[in-house]
Amino acid sequence: MPENPYLPKLSKIIEVKQEADGPRAIKTFRTQFVEDGFTHECGQCAMLSVLGKGECMISISSTPLEKEYLQFSILKMGRVTSAIHDMKPGDLLGLRGPYGNSFPLQQWKGKNLIFIGGGIGLAPIWSVLQTARRTRAQYGDITLLYGARTSADIVYKDELQELKKEMTVHLSVDQEEPGWEEFVGFVPVNLLDKKPSPGNAIAITCGPPIMIKFVIANLEALGFKDEQIYTTVENKMKCGIGKCGRCNIGLHYVCKDGPVYSWAELRRMPQEY
Amino acid sequence: MDMILQKKSLAPWLERLEGYDIYAPVRQDDIWNYAHVTDGRDIDLGYPNTVQSPKPIIFPQCETILEFSASEDGTPVMREVIPEPNPFVVLGMRPCDARALTLYDKVFGGDIKDPYYWKRREKGILVGLACTVPPSPNCFCPTVDGSPCSTDGLDILLTDLEDRYYVESLTKKGENLLNDAKTLFKAPTAAENKAAARIKSESEKKINRQVRQLAEVPPKLAGMFDASLWDEEAMSCLRCGICTYLCPTCHCFDIADELSSSSPLKGRRIRNWDTCQFPDFTMHSSGHNPRPDKASRLRQRILHKFHYFVVNHEAYQCTGCGRCISLCPVGIDIIEVLDKVRDYA
Numbered sequence: 001m002p003e004n005p006y007l008p009k010l011s012k013i014i015e016v017k018q019e020a021d022g023p024r025a026i027k028t029f030r031t032q033f034v035e036d037g038f039t040h041e042c043g044q045c046a047m048l049s050v051l052g053k054g055e056c057m058i059s060i061s062s063t064p065l066e067k068e069y070l071q072f073s074i075l076k077m078g079r080v081t082s083a084i085h086d087m088k089p090g091d092l093l094g095l096r097g098p099y100g101n102s103f104p105l106q107q108w109k110g111k112n113l114i115f116i117g118g119g120i121g122l123a124p125i126w127s128v129l130q131t132a133r134r135t136r137a138q139y140g141d142i143t144l145l146y147g148a149r150t151s152a153d154i155v156y157k158d159e160l161q162e163l164k165k166e167m168t169v170h171l172s173v174d175q176e177e178p179g180w181e182e183f184v185g186f187v188p189v190n191l192l193d194k195k196p197s198p199g200n201a202i203a204i205t206c207g208p209p210i211m212i213k214f215v216i217a218n219l220e221a222l223g224f225k226d227e228q229i230y231t232t233v234e235n236k237m238k239c240g241i242g243k244c245g246r247c248n249i250g251l252h253y254v255c256k257d258g259p260v261y262s263w264a265e266l267r268r269m270p271q272e273y
Numbered sequence: 274m275d276m277i278l279q280k281k282s283l284a285p286w287l288e289r290l291e292g293y294d295i296y297a298p299v300r301q302d303d304i305w306n307y308a309h310v311t312d313g314r315d316i317d318l319g320y321p322n323t324v325q326s327p328k329p330i331i332f333p334q335c336e337t338i339l340e341f342s343a344s345e346d347g348t349p350v351m352r353e354v355i356p357e358p359n360p361f362v363v364l365g366m367r368p369c370d371a372r373a374l375t376l377y378d379k380v381f382g383g384d385i386k387d388p389y390y391w392k393r394r395e396k397g398i399l400v401g402l403a404c405t406v407p408p409s410p411n412c413f414c415p416t417v418d419g420s421p422c423s424t425d426g427l428d429i430l431l432t433d434l435e436d437r438y439y440v441e442s443l444t445k446k447g448e449n450l451l452n453d454a455k456t457l458f459k460a461p462t463a464a465e466n467k468a469a470a471r472i473k474s475e476s477e478k479k480i481n482r483q484v485r486q487l488a489e490v491p492p493k494l495a496g497m498f499d500a501s502l503w504d505e506e507a508m509s510c511l512r513c514g515i516c517t518y519l520c521p522t523c524h525c526f527d528i529a530d531e532l533s534s535s536s537p538l539k540g541r542r543i544r545n546w547d548t549c550q551f552p553d554f555t556m557h558s559s560g561h562n563p564r565p566d567k568a569s570r571l572r573q574r575i576l577h578k579f580h581y582f583v584v585n586h587e588a589y590q591c592t593g594c595g596r597c598i599s600l601c602p603v604g605i606d607i608i609e610v611l612d613k614v615r616d617y618a
Contacts, residue, residue: 051341078558245525
């Protein structure tokens with residue numbers, strides 16, 4: 001019998017970082033495999049599990065070029081993510097995967113990359129950003145637009161300060177707050193304000209579904225063509241292998257045919273995500 | 274290889290099938306369902322149709338996929354629970370239910386095989402019973418490329434010739450099963466061959482319901498995502514899910530953990546049938562639901578069966594058994610829905 005696709009492997013948590021606190025707490029976990037290795041591509045996900053609580057699909061936010069650990073940034077939401085938030089370095093997390101397709105980085109060589117993230121939606125595109133950063137010479141200008149509800153909800157705060165030395169970073173928060181000197185307003189509005197050029201560019205976006213919709217509309221307004229816009233979508237998943245039947249958008253199971261789509265592909269699919 | 278088995282020899286045949294578990298229709302008050310039988314006399318092959326298809330024999334409604342506990346130092350330990358069933362025979366399967374398994378094979382097969390499904394599937398020998406009269410007033414198998422005498426998925430097909438069965442072995446597995454009790458079978462006479470052929474040719478004409486020009490429906494559905502039809506058709510739905518739980522082709526499932534003790538850790542991961550008709554099926558943990566209402570869920574059921582599956586697997590994901598029609602508490606009728614889709618302007 002070949003390997004059981006439902007059987008997780010155990011992965012040891014080596015580092016936990018609190019990214020955001022409060023009711024929408026976010027933590028970043030770095031894990032190492034106890035058993036054999038694991039390779040993934042940018043944009044793929046893994047099914048994490050806490051025995052006794054269940055499983056949930058989380059995107060891998062570390063670059064495949066990083067061989068020492070896998071990274072997951074997790075918003076505390078339901079039963080499983082709450083249980084993961086209670087875990088500490090040394091604890092064992094169940095992990096199976098990787099699942100899904102990936103961003104076509106090979107096709108983007110020489111292009112300008114514009115990353116547009118909202119909230120925890122920075123995590124699924126972070127692996128692409130980190131890969132581009134480590135192979136910097138292969139790409140043109142790199143720009144990041146990122147926003148969160150409040151400054152406290154911003155993830156990767158330290159890394160973002162570092163990134164500012166290497167690329168253009170535009171941050172935003174949804175509402176005015178004392179001490180905030182960057183843009184105030186929703187991410188799609190910041191996008192219109194900063195007006196990145198569509199020339200030789202690829203835009204990569206992820207965030208809440210409603211944000212993605214407005215970001216895409218505004219990218220189109222700025223002259224981006226459907227083929228220049230990429231996003232990664234999420235739906236509820238259980239199996240990860242296209243059998244449990246719940247994550248489909250039309251003909252596609254997001255777990256195996258997605259989660260990465262160009263707008264040229266996604267706009268022709270039912271808007272059911 | 275075609276043979277004849279006297280009906281009175283059915284129980285003796287089953288007795289000779291040593292080492293096999295036998296599943297067959299058994300009457301429980303006014304309904305029939307498949308059960309594990311140990312006495313051939315409990316079997317009732319004169320049944321209209323079983324309420325539930327035999328799908329749970331191969332894809333149980335609830336099954337353990339792994340067990341977990343903690344070692345003394347608290348490290349979690351997992352143990353996969355792969356079913357190891359005895360070889361088994363499903364006797365008296367309706368051809369539509371056997372065809373449904375050929376559709377399951379597409380879902381649980383493919384690049385990644387589902388070990389739980391195949392461990393059972395490979396141990397089963399499927400003995401069908403041709404529908405000489407339609408077992409339900411809502412049968413419509415010919416519409417979806419089936420037939421009351423279809424042999425798809427079966428190892429043996431029985432055709433009722435009053436006091437005897439006309440027995441066709443269709444696979445090596447089927448042939449071996451007959452060889453195990455050779456003396457009970459005899460070669461058919463010319464008259465018996467003729468009688469079986471006549472019954473088969475007449476069986477399809479006895480089916481009352483159909484969807485005309487179903488072939489027009491899948492391409493049409495591709496453009497009907499935003500049609501108002503779904504709101505109208507789903508209005509009366511109680512979202513009970515019976516249409517999917519009793520469907521022999523519906524395969525959607527949930528995976529959940531069940532704890533018997535939290536300290537020390539002990540429990541199991543289970544897989545349960547689930548349905549696209551429940552709101553929770555697609556609801557994100559944020560509360561966002563891509564299919565927030567009954568209309569979008571009915572649409573998913575119809576589109577999955579008659580559009581998505583057709584494109585992805587080149588078959589309708591429906592075998593025309595009629596259970597979802599007969600047992601829907603509010604009378605949602607998939608034949609009528611498909612008719613309306615075809616005629617939708």
